Amino acid sequence: MDNASPSLLDHSVPTEITGAGSRAVERFARFLSGFVLRLLIFCFVIVLCAVLSRMMPGDTLEVMLSTDFARGLGAGEVLQLQEAMGLGGGIASQVWDYWGKLLSGDLGYSIPHAAPVLQLLLTALPWTGLLILGAMPVFLIGGALAGIEAGQLPGGTVDRWVTPVVTILASLPPFTGAVLLLLLFGILWPVLPTGGAEPLFPSTEHLGRAMGVLRHAILPMLALALHELARFYFLARAETLNLAQRDFIVNARARGISPWRLRWAYIGRSLVPACLSRLSDTLTGLVSAVFFVEIVFSYPGTGYLIYSAILDRDYDLLQGAVVFMAGVVLLMNWLIDGLSAHLARRG
Amino acid sequence: MQVTSRRRLLLAAVILLCLGIWLAGAGGLLEYHSSKEVLAPPGQGHWLGTNEIGQDVLTGLILATPTTLALAIATALVTVSLAVGAASLVVFGGPFLSALVLRCVDILQVVPTMLLLLLIAALVSPGFMALFFLLVLTGWSDDVRVAAAVLRREALRENVQYPRVMGAGWVYCWRWHLFAALRPLLGALMVQNIRQAALKSAGLAFLGLTDPRLLTWGSMMQSAMDQLYTDAWIWLLLPPAALLSLLLHTTLTLGDRRLRSGAVLGPAV
Numbered sequence: 001m002d003n004a005s006p007s008l009l010d011h012s013v014p015t016e017i018t019g020a021g022s023r024a025v026e027r028f029a030r031f032l033s034g035f036v037l038r039l040l041i042f043c044f045v046i047v048l049c050a051v052l053s054r055m056m057p058g059d060t061l062e063v064m065l066s067t068d069f070a071r072g073l074g075a076g077e078v079l080q081l082q083e084a085m086g087l088g089g090g091i092a093s094q095v096w097d098y099w100g101k102l103l104s105g106d107l108g109y110s111i112p113h114a115a116p117v118l119q120l121l122l123t124a125l126p127w128t129g130l131l132i133l134g135a136m137p138v139f140l141i142g143g144a145l146a147g148i149e150a151g152q153l154p155g156g157t158v159d160r161w162v163t164p165v166v167t168i169l170a171s172l173p174p175f176t177g178a179v180l181l182l183l184l185f186g187i188l189w190p191v192l193p194t195g196g197a198e199p200l201f202p203s204t205e206h207l208g209r210a211m212g213v214l215r216h217a218i219l220p221m222l223a224l225a226l227h228e229l230a231r232f233y234f235l236a237r238a239e240t241l242n243l244a245q246r247d248f249i250v251n252a253r254a255r256g257i258s259p260w261r262l263r264w265a266y267i268g269r270s271l272v273p274a275c276l277s278r279l280s281d282t283l284t285g286l287v288s289a290v291f292f293v294e295i296v297f298s299y300p301g302t303g304y305l306i307y308s309a310i311l312d313r314d315y316d317l318l319q320g321a322v323v324f325m326a327g328v329v330l331l332m333n334w335l336i337d338g339l340s341a342h343l344a345r346r347g
Numbered sequence: 348m349q350v351t352s353r354r355r356l357l358l359a360a361v362i363l364l365c366l367g368i369w370l371a372g373a374g375g376l377l378e379y380h381s382s383k384e385v386l387a388p389p390g391q392g393h394w395l396g397t398n399e400i401g402q403d404v405l406t407g408l409i410l411a412t413p414t415t416l417a418l419a420i421a422t423a424l425v426t427v428s429l430a431v432g433a434a435s436l437v438v439f440g441g442p443f444l445s446a447l448v449l450r451c452v453d454i455l456q457v458v459p460t461m462l463l464l465l466l467i468a469a470l471v472s473p474g475f476m477a478l479f480f481l482l483v484l485t486g487w488s489d490d491v492r493v494a495a496a497v498l499r500r501e502a503l504r505e506n507v508q509y510p511r512v513m514g515a516g517w518v519y520c521w522r523w524h525l526f527a528a529l530r531p532l533l534g535a536l537m538v539q540n541i542r543q544a545a546l547k548s549a550g551l552a553f554l555g556l557t558d559p560r561l562l563t564w565g566s567m568m569q570s571a572m573d574q575l576y577t578d579a580w581i582w583l584l585l586p587p588a589a590l591l592s593l594l595l596h597t598t599l600t601l602g603d604r605r606l607r608s609g610a611v612l613g614p615a616v
Contacts (some may be wrong), residue, residue, distance in 0.1 A: 001493070034473045037457070041457055041458055044454075045458065045459075045463070049466060081444060172592055173549055173553075173592070173595065173598055174550075175589060176568070176591065176592060179572070180573070182575070183575065183580065185518060187576065262410050287459065288459075288462075288550075322465070325459065325462055326458075326459050333457055
């Protein structure tokens with residue numbers, strides 16, 4: 001090889017010795033810059049929430065005054081209430097006050113629920129987490145396994161039967177799927193509870209209570225999993241179709257390794273980075289799908305809380321919930337992004 | 348070629364159908380008024396039954412069709428146009444504009460848009476135009492990177508480079524070379540965006556957050572939810588749900604098969 005043309009060796013030696021550290025620093029810097037970007041977006045969401053809700057015609061107090069809350073209130077009391085609710089002064093000072101409260105961990109107070117917003121959200125969040133965490137293995141493992149089966153033998157029995165079914169599932173909006181499940185297993189054939197997260201009188205024993213919670217979570221989890229299943233099925237199927245032509249798979253097949261090892265150790269592991277990055281892409285979608293599912297099943301998670309805030313015109317709760325959920329989503333999104341970038345680098 | 352002409356025919360048929368329904372609605376041929384026949388099951392008088400205030404479900408479905416479809420198609424059209432415009436800025440706009448657009452796209456892609464949509468919709472109860480505006484605002488950023496990648500690839504081809512060397516401007520090259528090369532992608536993106544817009548608008552309508560006067564399949568499903576424990580769900584809930592699923596299924600199968608690997612599904616509502 002002549003000296004003028006760049007060779008692979010020319011390139012690899014310096015990176016072996018000096019480049020590894022700087023690349024690690026670069027990766028860390030990228031990870032941090034992702035955090036800064038999300039922090040800026042979070043600030044933007046806070047400002048948007050604070051400004052939007054105050055720019056709309058009528059404020060929370062006016063909505064309250066149009067109801068029974070207003071009975072017997074004098075003009076002075078109204079002004080006092082306005083000040084107490086942070087609705088006095090101009091928009092800029094209101095937004096500034098809101099920021100100050102947020103920094104001290106105060107998301108506001110929900111009058112219809114008679115409780116601080118943060119406390120309501122912290123009570124509701126575990127229920128939403130339970131649904132997402134419960135549905136995740138179903139759509140991730142179920143979708144991936146079915147996709148691998150279909151992708152290994154395109155046009156085969158599994159592919160011919162499963163792909164059309166999954167295509168139909170993908171055509172159902174999350175709320176339609178949830179309503180159909182509710183109708184089928186809650187109303188027409190009432191084997192599972194139709195709403196709530198626990199029985200009216202929960203068992204006092206731990207095991208009994210856990211069983212009650214599980215029974216109530218089955219239908220919402222299934223609705224969420226069915227909706228997301230299609231996404232991971234199509235991804236796993238497409239990736240398996242590509243992987244099947246890669247040398248290491250062809251070689252493994254030729255060596256006659258067991259079909260399960262091929263699925264699990266060869267194809268399955270190679271799918272992990274793709275599935276994780278897709279999960280990061282769809283995290284916000286997952287959160288909004290869980291809203292619909294919670295609303296249909298009256299499940300007391302954050303989605304149902306937000307919906308009840310909308311129905312009650314409880315703007316403090318609505319605003320606090322949006323800010324809080326945006327923070328949670330951005331944080332999860334950042335962590336999954338970092339993890340999937342790390343796994344993709346390992347190959 | 349055959350597939351393209353079939354798609355054109357389908358699109359023309361859909362537009363004609365919508366126009367026909369609109370004219371029928373405006374001319375008073377189709378009236379969606381309440382009557383004393385409340386929650387009547389499907390029969391001779393009302394082929395798909397009536398709802399809780401005696402409105403004919405079939406008439407409602409027919410009248411809701413152009414609104415639902417027009418909202419989805421108009422949103423997709425504007426969203427894709429904006430995405431391609433932004434992609435052109437990324438590819439041809441120089442380093443500053445390119446970085447600016449890409450950072451905006453980055454930001455919009457991690458913003459939990461459905462949360463913002465919920466907040467805004469709860470505050471303003473959007474009608475047709477406001478909903479269209481909201482959907483465009485939250486949807487245009489998804490396709491910029493895909494369009495920019497294809498545009499960058501096509502801009503390097505000989506059929507573009509040659510006229511460039513001969514003195515042709517980018518507008519000429521866009522009109523006569525790049526647009527033709529982008530057309531298959533634009534078709535796929537349009538279908539994908541129609542799906543997304545239909546899903547999002549139906550979702551907001553299902554939650555009862557859109558203007559109550561805006562009749563869509565989603566809003567019909569929302570009003571049918573009160574009848575889940577009576578037999579009326581069969582004729583109140585199933586028809587709009589079936590039509591919505593049919594629209595989503597059609598867009599899924601019309602879309603490029605390669606996009607079906609999951610990208611076409613996009614984020615859930």
